[in-house]
Amino acid sequence: MSDKLSIETVIEKGVADIKLSGQIDEDSDFATITNIGCHTLNFNFDKVTLINSCGVREWINYIEGIEENAKIIYHNCPQIVIEQINMVHGFIKKGTKVESFYAPYYSEDDDDVVKILLRTDEIVEGKAPEKKSESGEELEFDAIEAQYFQFISQMDS
Amino acid sequence: MNLSYLDSIFEPIALVDESGKLTYYNHYFSSFFKASPRVLKKIKGINELFSGFDILDLLSKSKESNSIQVSKEVLINLNDMSEYHVVFKIVPQDDQQYLICINDISIEKNLYTKYRYQIDELKSIHNQIIQADKLTTIGEITASISHEVSNPLTIASGTLELLKALTEEGDLDSQSEMINTCINDIDESFSRINSIIKGMKNFLHQNEEDHLEYIAIEDSLNSALNLLEGTIKQNNIKVTSPQSENSIVFANPTKLEQVFINLVKNSVDALSNQADSEIEIKLNQTNVCYEIDFIDNGIGINDESKAKIFESFYTTKDVGEGTGLGLAISTKIIESYQGSIELVDSNKGAHFKITIPKMELTSVSNTTLASGIDTDSNFLSILVVDNEPKILNLLNNYISELGHQLICASNILEAQKTIDNYDVDLIITDFFMPQGNGDELAKAIRDKQIETPIYYLSAKIEDSKLKQDMDKFNISGLIDKPFEKKDIEEVLCKVVGSKK
Numbered sequence: 122m123s124d125k126l127s128i129e130t131v132i133e134k135g136v137a138d139i140k141l142s143g144q145i146d147e148d149s150d151f152a153t154i155t156n157i158g159c160h161t162l163n164f165n166f167d168k169v170t171l172i173n174s175c176g177v178r179e180w181i182n183y184i185e186g187i188e189e190n191a192k193i194i195y196h197n198c199p200q201i202v203i204e205q206i207n208m209v210h211g212f213i214k215k216g217t218k219v220e221s222f223y224a225p226y227y228s229e230d231d232d233d234v235v236k237i238l239l240r241t242d243e244i245v246e247g248k249a250p251e252k253k254s255e256s257g258e259e260l261e262f263d264a265i266e267a268q269y270f271q272f273i274s275q276m277d278s
Numbered sequence: 279m280n281l282s283y284l285d286s287i288f289e290p291i292a293l294v295d296e297s298g299k300l301t302y303y304n305h306y307f308s309s310f311f312k313a314s315p316r317v318l319k320k321i322k323g324i325n326e327l328f329s330g331f332d333i334l335d336l337l338s339k340s341k342e343s344n345s346i347q348v349s350k351e352v353l354i355n356l357n358d359m360s361e362y363h364v365v366f367k368i369v370p371q372d373d374q375q376y377l378i379c380i381n382d383i384s385i386e387k388n389l390y391t392k393y394r395y396q397i398d399e400l401k402s403i404h405n406q407i408i409q410a411d412k413l414t415t416i417g418e419i420t421a422s423i424s425h426e427v428s429n430p431l432t433i434a435s436g437t438l439e440l441l442k443a444l445t446e447e448g449d450l451d452s453q454s455e456m457i458n459t460c461i462n463d464i465d466e467s468f469s470r471i472n473s474i475i476k477g478m479k480n481f482l483h484q485n486e487e488d489h490l491e492y493i494a495i496e497d498s499l500n501s502a503l504n505l506l507e508g509t510i511k512q513n514n515i516k517v518t519s520p521q522s523e524n525s526i527v528f529a530n531p532t533k534l535e536q537v538f539i540n541l542v543k544n545s546v547d548a549l550s551n552q553a554d555s556e557i558e559i560k561l562n563q564t565n566v567c568y569e570i571d572f573i574d575n576g577i578g579i580n581d582e583s584k585a586k587i588f589e590s591f592y593t594t595k596d597v598g599e600g601t602g603l604g605l606a607i608s609t610k611i612i613e614s615y616q617g618s619i620e621l622v623d624s625n626k627g628a629h630f631k632i633t634i635p636k637m638e639l640t641s642v643s644n645t646t647l648a649s650g651i652d653t654d655s656n657f658l659s660i661l662v663v664d665n666e667p668k669i670l671n672l673l674n675n676y677i678s679e680l681g682h683q684l685i686c687a688s689n690i691l692e693a694q695k696t697i698d699n700y701d702v703d704l705i706i707t708d709f710f711m712p713q714g715n716g717d718e719l720a721k722a723i724r725d726k727q728i729e730t731p732i733y734y735l736s737a738k739i740e741d742s743k744l745k746q747d748m749d750k751f752n753i754s755g756l757i758d759k760p761f762e763k764k765d766i767e768e769v770l771c772k773v774v775g776s777k778k
Contacts, residue, residue, distance in 0.1 A: 147389065147392075173384075173385055174385055175385060175389070204309050208288065208306075208309075225314060227314070227316055234314070261316070263314040263315075263316055264308075264314055264315070265305070265308075265315060268305050
């Protein structure tokens with residue numbers, strides 16, 4: 122069954138909170154969030170389930186159309202979005218901030234990978250912060266730090 | 279190998295040993311298989327990352343042949359059950375390792391499927407629009423069609439009354455001439471009604487596919503003018519149409535008729551309430567195309583409309599009087615036959631010119647000769663020369679069903695041009711044709727030392743003439759008209775046999 126993209130937008134005093142749910146692909150339509158005239162746009166990617174190369178193109182086209190001095194902030198980016206941010210130039214426009222994102226951590230006790238929400242400011246000198254499970258077990262960051270956190274240098278540049 | 283280069287590549291790449299165990303992978307390999315370094319460290323071989331394709335088999339082929347192996351497009355399932363269409367390429371390295379490159383074509387396949395679906399949908403909608411336009415046209419001319427039908431009905435009714443009176447008088451012998459005249463009048467009246475109804479039915483018939491056939495432009499024009507006869511008479515318009523015969527094109531007859539109806543009807547609408555109204559339809563030809571001009575002496579088209587007149591839904595008529603689709607649809611129809619419709623500058627009235635390729639050009643461009651495809655010795659390319667569209671269509675059907683290819687020419691001049699430019703295996707030519715007979719063609723071919731077998735197609739050629747031409751021009755035989763498929767098949771088998 123197709124998980125078509127849906128967009129919920131709440132605008133208050135020039136700040137738009139935009140929640141994206143579903144797949145970002147060649148069929149995604151961003152018309153409802155184009156030219157909304159807000160100075161700050163908060164994009165919440167928490168419920169995005171897939172983003173393919175066509176979706177990336179659509180997203181970049183949309184982002185490039187946003188006013189130059191608008192503030193763009195990405196929240197709750199899932200791993201699939203982080204991977205695209207790291208791979209594709211233009212996914213983070215100049216001045217865009219990634220506020221928070223999910224990172225994979227491995228629990229040896231459970232032999233399972235959990236996605237933990239991190240804030241970008243928790244990443245110091247490219248190192249993943251230490252995280253523990255509910256039972257107190259120290260979790261292992263389950264990706265290559267230099268590659269996974271590459272987007273942070275894009276934000277700084 | 280300098281692996282840092284592989285780290286920069288945007289495709290999943292890995293190095294494996296002979297058993298398929300990973301010795302290196304780039305970042306995109308890990309991303310693609312959604313497997314972290316921890317997971318990749320644990321697996322024994324690359325084959326554990328997916329199912330649906332035996333990568334180890336391809337690896338062993340690469341090893342045995344010490345050559346690059348490329349798989350066909352395959353569908354693989356990753357461990358999280360997601361599916362991807364990929365192509366694998368294995369490149370043996372010097373150090374008994376193998377470079378595995380993975381080309382993910384899932385997006386292309388998905389887009390192609392969507393594209394095909396949307397194209398089919400558009401075609402269906404396009405056909406519906408054409409049908410809607412036809413219904414609108416019929417609706418607009420219904421009043422005059424009713425008038426056209428009621429006229430012969432009135433004649434038939436009145437004549438029947440007369441016939442009744444004559445037969446009641448009793449003396450049939452002395453009235454036989456009058457009775458025959460009445461019967462003929464009634465017959466003509468019903469023929470006229472039948473023709474109008476048939477014309478409407480044919481026009482409205484919805485074609486699911488664009489069925490193409492050889493048709494004479496003059497026949498399509500006459501059908502269109504027939505359907506509009508009532509409207510034209512009501513408006514006192516003088517219409518002159520071409521006197522030529524059998525200018526043959528390869529098109530859908532109903533659609534071509536629709537184009538002509540649209541253009542004539544537009545002229546009729548422009549000429550309403552005008553005295554001395556005229557529509558002139560001319561037919562000319564160049565080397566490769568026919569040009570049909572529709573010229574009226576109406577109010578003409580203003581500059582503003584000229585720029586938009588071919589756009590969909592643009593109309594200068596009042597609401598409810600025109601859909602604005604006629605010219606847009608007509609343009610699409612003609613362009614689908616590699617032709618064009620243009621508005622020609624004119625001092626008075628409107629002048630439209632339709633250009634449409636001659637059937638000779640279409641039939642050559644449709645053949646494998648143009649496409650350069652190799653064919654075996656059982657395959658024949660056959661030139662048929664005939665000025666009758668019905669014969670061309672019949673032969674086209676038979677010859678296609680028998681698995682061969684047909685090129686057509688409607689006269690000996692076009693036939694000679696075709697022969698000068700292309701090799702054909704067989705020539706079937708009508709004998710009696712308006713612009714030169716089959717024997718003139720045969721002489722011209724043999725004068726050029728071309729030995730291609732030639733068959734005459736005729737119902738009226740005398741035995742002595744046939745024998746004479748068999749001796750003089752090495753004519754291979756005669757196909758009698760009317761012919762059946764088996765007659766054609768027999769000839770083709772003979773030619774295939776001698777070709778081998």
